[in-house]
Amino acid sequence: MAYSDKVIDHYDHPRNVGSLDKSDPNVGTGMVGAPECGDVMKLQVKVNPETGVIEDAKFKTFGCGSAIASSSLATEWLRGKTVDEALAIKNTDIVNELSLPPVKIHCSVLAEDAIKAAINDYRAKVAKTTPVAAVTA
Amino acid sequence: MNYYEALGLQTKLTLDADDLKKRYYERSRQWHPDKFSRANADEQQKALDTTALLNDAYRTLRDPVARAEYVLEERKIHPAKTPPPELLEEVFELNMALEELREGDQSVRPQLENTKHKFAHMLDEIDHGIAVMSSLYDRSHDESLLHAIRSVLDRRRYVSNLMRDVNKELNVDLSN
Numbered sequence: 242m243a244y245s246d247k248v249i250d251h252y253d254h255p256r257n258v259g260s261l262d263k264s265d266p267n268v269g270t271g272m273v274g275a276p277e278c279g280d281v282m283k284l285q286v287k288v289n290p291e292t293g294v295i296e297d298a299k300f301k302t303f304g305c306g307s308a309i310a311s312s313s314l315a316t317e318w319l320r321g322k323t324v325d326e327a328l329a330i331k332n333t334d335i336v337n338e339l340s341l342p343p344v345k346i347h348c349s350v351l352a353e354d355a356i357k358a359a360i361n362d363y364r365a366k367v368a369k370t371t372p373v374a375a376v377t378a
Numbered sequence: 379m380n381y382y383e384a385l386g387l388q389t390k391l392t393l394d395a396d397d398l399k400k401r402y403y404e405r406s407r408q409w410h411p412d413k414f415s416r417a418n419a420d421e422q423q424k425a426l427d428t429t430a431l432l433n434d435a436y437r438t439l440r441d442p443v444a445r446a447e448y449v450l451e452e453r454k455i456h457p458a459k460t461p462p463p464e465l466l467e468e469v470f471e472l473n474m475a476l477e478e479l480r481e482g483d484q485s486v487r488p489q490l491e492n493t494k495h496k497f498a499h500m501l502d503e504i505d506h507g508i509a510v511m512s513s514l515y516d517r518s519h520d521e522s523l524l525h526a527i528r529s530v531l532d533r534r535r536y537v538s539n540l541m542r543d544v545n546k547e548l549n550v551d552l553s554n
Binding site: 272273274275276277279281283301303354 | 457458460461463465466467469470473474477531532533535536538539
């Protein structure tokens, strides 16, 4: 199986590798994994609480090229999006952009799960610090 | 026909290695394609198919881990879609540590060796746990044990990947 040029590009030059301060109330952390292939992916977003816009996104993935490319691409897309827009990102968008073959679709699913997990973590933090939101959540 | 049926066995997570080998050899002799060289096309095909099935069955069932994976697969108990957070944290940290060593020079070799021993020890413990739960399951047929084995196997997959990575690193170093 050959990787597409875009996958190779993200694999060789991954964007936004790193981590954000997990304890920052504006940072949401998503950690997901796929036991079948042994991948583990951490994706973090830093949200501007005033505007709801994602100002920064970082990832660190241990796994195959497609998993790394999927999460790298995801962080690129996340920057500048609102939290709601971010939740609208579908794994199929990643599949199309990277031309992932069918056997690697689960890597894009992992990236989508990581986005959702990070945003849910951020929202849970907000709910905890905002009593009103906590009641309605 | 599943692997257990092919070898005339009941589905059990613990198997006697000698008995398994004996069954495999007996049946392989019985179905050896050479014996069917004068049989009709259908029978020849059946001998080929049966031999292939016996090979797969023996290869899978003689290994306790592959056997457990197989039984769980048959029971449709799949790897967790969302592994527990503490497992992911653990695997992530182990990977980070390994990556740090990887970027080091020859001086980290002893640490890599240590890491390898640590992973080997983890795998031993995991395999021991699987063996214990397997024999418990064969006696009790308690479903919850199968799910417990599933999560241990999920963890094992991660640790064995890490082991593969550390071995790769040690071998690369050797060739330099």
